[in-house]
Amino acid sequence: MEKTSRDPAMTDVARLAGVSHQTVSRVLNNHPNVREQTRLRVQAAIKELDYRPNRAARALVTGKTQLIGVVAQNSTLYGPASLLSAFEEAAGAAGFAVSVGRVKVLDRESISAAVERHRDQRVAGIVVIAPTSSAADALADVPAGVPLVTVDGDPGRPTPLVTVDQAAGAFDATTHLLEAGHRTVWHVSGPADWFDAAGRVQGWRRAVEAAGAEVPPVVTADWSASSGYRAGQMLARMPEVTAVFCSNDHLALGLLRAMSERGRRVPHDVSVVGFDDVPEAAYFIPPLTTVRPDFAAVARETLGLLLEQISDGETTRPRRTVAPALVPRDSVAPPPE
Amino acid sequence: MEKTSRDPAMTDVARLAGVSHQTVSRVLNNHPNVREQTRLRVQAAIKELDYRPNRAARALVTGKTQLIGVVAQNSTLYGPASLLSAFEEAAGAAGFAVSVGRVKVLDRESISAAVERHRDQRVAGIVVIAPTSSAADALADVPAGVPLVTVDGDPGRPTPLVTVDQAAGAFDATTHLLEAGHRTVWHVSGPADWFDAAGRVQGWRRAVEAAGAEVPPVVTADWSASSGYRAGQMLARMPEVTAVFCSNDHLALGLLRAMSERGRRVPHDVSVVGFDDVPEAAYFIPPLTTVRPDFAAVARETLGLLLEQISDGETTRPRRTVAPALVPRDSVAPPPE
DNA sequence: GCCGGTGATGTTAGCGATAACACCAGGTCG
DNA sequence: CGACCTGGTGTTATCGCTAACATCACCGGC
Numbered sequence: 107m108e109k110t111s112r113d114p115a116m117t118d119v120a121r122l123a124g125v126s127h128q129t130v131s132r133v134l135n136n137h138p139n140v141r142e143q144t145r146l147r148v149q150a151a152i153k154e155l156d157y158r159p160n161r162a163a164r165a166l167v168t169g170k171t172q173l174i175g176v177v178a179q180n181s182t183l184y185g186p187a188s189l190l191s192a193f194e195e196a197a198g199a200a201g202f203a204v205s206v207g208r209v210k211v212l213d214r215e216s217i218s219a220a221v222e223r224h225r226d227q228r229v230a231g232i233v234v235i236a237p238t239s240s241a242a243d244a245l246a247d248v249p250a251g252v253p254l255v256t257v258d259g260d261p262g263r264p265t266p267l268v269t270v271d272q273a274a275g276a277f278d279a280t281t282h283l284l285e286a287g288h289r290t291v292w293h294v295s296g297p298a299d300w301f302d303a304a305g306r307v308q309g310w311r312r313a314v315e316a317a318g319a320e321v322p323p324v325v326t327a328d329w330s331a332s333s334g335y336r337a338g339q340m341l342a343r344m345p346e347v348t349a350v351f352c353s354n355d356h357l358a359l360g361l362l363r364a365m366s367e368r369g370r371r372v373p374h375d376v377s378v379v380g381f382d383d384v385p386e387a388a389y390f391i392p393p394l395t396t397v398r399p400d401f402a403a404v405a406r407e408t409l410g411l412l413l414e415q416i417s418d419g420e421t422t423r424p425r426r427t428v429a430p431a432l433v434p435r436d437s438v439a440p441p442p443e
Numbered sequence: 444m445e446k447t448s449r450d451p452a453m454t455d456v457a458r459l460a461g462v463s464h465q466t467v468s469r470v471l472n473n474h475p476n477v478r479e480q481t482r483l484r485v486q487a488a489i490k491e492l493d494y495r496p497n498r499a500a501r502a503l504v505t506g507k508t509q510l511i512g513v514v515a516q517n518s519t520l521y522g523p524a525s526l527l528s529a530f531e532e533a534a535g536a537a538g539f540a541v542s543v544g545r546v547k548v549l550d551r552e553s554i555s556a557a558v559e560r561h562r563d564q565r566v567a568g569i570v571v572i573a574p575t576s577s578a579a580d581a582l583a584d585v586p587a588g589v590p591l592v593t594v595d596g597d598p599g600r601p602t603p604l605v606t607v608d609q610a611a612g613a614f615d616a617t618t619h620l621l622e623a624g625h626r627t628v629w630h631v632s633g634p635a636d637w638f639d640a641a642g643r644v645q646g647w648r649r650a651v652e653a654a655g656a657e658v659p660p661v662v663t664a665d666w667s668a669s670s671g672y673r674a675g676q677m678l679a680r681m682p683e684v685t686a687v688f689c690s691n692d693h694l695a696l697g698l699l700r701a702m703s704e705r706g707r708r709v710p711h712d713v714s715v716v717g718f719d720d721v722p723e724a725a726y727f728i729p730p731l732t733t734v735r736p737d738f739a740a741v742a743r744e745t746l747g748l749l750l751e752q753i754s755d756g757e758t759t760r761p762r763r764t765v766a767p768a769l770v771p772r773d774s775v776a777p778p779p780e
Numbered sequence: 781g782c783c784g785g786t787g788a789t790g791t792t793a794g795c796g797a798t799a800a801c802a803c804c805a806g807g808t809c810g
Numbered sequence: 811c812g813a814c815c816t817g818g819t820g821t822t823a824t825c826g827c828t829a830a831c832a833t834c835a836c837c838g839g840c
Binding site (some may be wrong): 165184192225330386 | 498502506510524529531535541546560564576669693699725726727
């Protein structure tokens with residue numbers, strides 16, 4: 107008839123093991139000065155009671171939590187979603203819980219609010235996935251002293267940042283097309299205010315210029331298959347277009363459809379390269395040559411940078427870049443004739 | 444020259460406002476018995492100091508956190524990712540932080556471990572996205588008394604559960620094909636151990652049987668475009684196949700490619716319907732008719748069910764189902780001749 | 781005009797951990 | 811051989827909050 111007894115606390119373990127609660131604490135925190143025999147006795151008691159330390163109490167006294175806050179946009183775009191997933195896994199493996207604050211739009215106000223919610227929770231550090239300039243601006247509101255890492259953010263800012271090397275990936279993709287024999291390469295870009303898109307434009311332009319080819323105007327779209335389709339409708343009408351580098355795979359998908367509708371065969375008439383290597387890219391018509399970013403590596407670097415800041419307060423190398431890899435498939439061929 | 448002063452605590456606010464810390468606590472928790480004038484003075488002091496309550500201290504004394512733990516697979520499958528995103532937003536709006544525990548594989552051991560990590564954190568409630576039987580099995584390990592909601596889980600289990608009405612969506616999709624005049628409808632299914640896949644098979648079969656048509660054998664695949672392609676290669680060779688319902692859009696994508704390679708035009712020769720309405724489905728070749736689940740609604744129901752359990756300890760209606768909607772596009776037409 | 785009720789506030793006692801220090805036995809060293 | 815270190819342990823204070831109870835002024839009713 108006893109009431110639901112509360113969870114066991116450290117003193118309960120101590121009593122069972124015949125030691126003081128402080129000794130239990132020492133065992134839990136791997137302090138060196140505990141006799142082996144005592145340690146074993148305490149561990150047995152812990153197991154017997156199914157004791158689990160109260161994180162709130164620990165956080166209260168140490169002033170630190172084992173929580174990392176992430177601010178991300180509420181979208182299912184492949185890149186950000188993959189990144190988030192990879193980061194959650196990496197952080198979990200390192201013993202940190204990840205609290206995700208979703209934001210509907212990437213404006214300064216929303217992001218600042220999300221950051222504040224995390225600070226309310228006393229997170230040990232914050233990661234902001236800030237792929238647009240409006241998002242990056244919000245970081246100015248974060249007080250110094252909060253460990254903070256930006257992912258996919260503004261390369262021009264001094265804050266710790268991890269990104270995929272967009273320019274390098276775009277350079278490789280474009281060069282791959284040029285090496286197939288195309289006179290030049292057109293580019294369908296993501297939204298101009300996204301750093302990822304800007305980096306890819308830059309890498310594309312560098313490759314075209316390096317080959318001494320003419321630089322066609324950038325066709326700006328958003329990330330959707332829909333806008334890729336519209337861009338494709340235009341480009342399909344231009345016979346001089348024989349090679350297109352799309353800023354992501356979904357743009358490429360839309361473009362493929364437009365080409366197909368206009369009777370321009372890929373890769374026979376037009377070659378196409380995407381970016382992201384979404385899982386289904388190998389099953390587009392035709393299978394899409396694309397660039398694969400290593401999201402797991404980005405996640406590892408991000409976590410590393412954050413943990414450095416958490417423990418040391420500072421960071422040695424606050425800017426890290428992860429190189430992507432070209433994945434050749436069937437959407438690239440030499441130009442016609 | 445003063446050292447980095449610690450964050451302001453309740454007593455600091457109290458001192459500034461000229462009241463006791465308990466009055467500050469009352470203001471914070473909206474207790475009725477506080478004079479309006481006092482309330483204002485305290486609020487001003489809170490603002491001036493940029494005071495934020497220490498959640499660890501509160502959690503320590505109340506024994507409750509404002510944290511919800513979610514267990515999800517480490518995948519970027521569109522359905523689960525959308526669900527997670529929607530849930531994070533809904534929970535955030537309700538003032539709860541969401542801690543995500545990712546799991547590499549959906550086996551009993553991994554899921555139990557993830558649940559334990561959440562219990563260590565003393566989460567107020569747990570949501571498990573458990574779309575396979577192996578995942579559902581793990582729920583047996585969760586002790587009673589922990590508020591728990593399963594999403595996409597086993598309809599046969601008594602635990603609180605929210606799911607999309609897979610069978611209804613599949614029934615509608617299949618009926619849509621039959622009404623276009625097809626003699627029967629073939630089905631490419633997701634993995635057999637996924638409840639979503641099983642539900643869609645069931646709805647499909649019911650629709651075919653209801654029409655008095657012959658029920659073809661189920662073609663079982665996984666969720667990937669790759670396996671849809673393989674299924675399509677087989678089905679494309681069979682002239683009697685004029686209508687296919689695919690268990691998700693990516694399967695349909697692969698199947699479309701196989702059909703195209705074999706010269707079977709969609710929708711002229713073969714009609715196809717998918718499931719999920721991924722954003723790019725409108726830009727497949729041809730735009731794909733599909734079924735759209737309402738993930739936001741699933742998230743709302745899940746949160747509601749969980750909050751009920753957290754506050755009341757029990758739940759009135761522990762099983763909720765959200766109806767999906769058919770989205771007609773261009774991949775369905777009457778059969779040839 | 782005294783009494784009990786009520787609204788506004790203050791005081792005190794924990795919640796469950798860690799930190800800092802106290803203590804004690806036993807070994808080392810000048 | 812007494813002073814001193816050192817490894818193992820216990821004791822006490824403390825983190826910032828809420829719950830429970832104490833206090834006090836003021837009200838209306840008999």
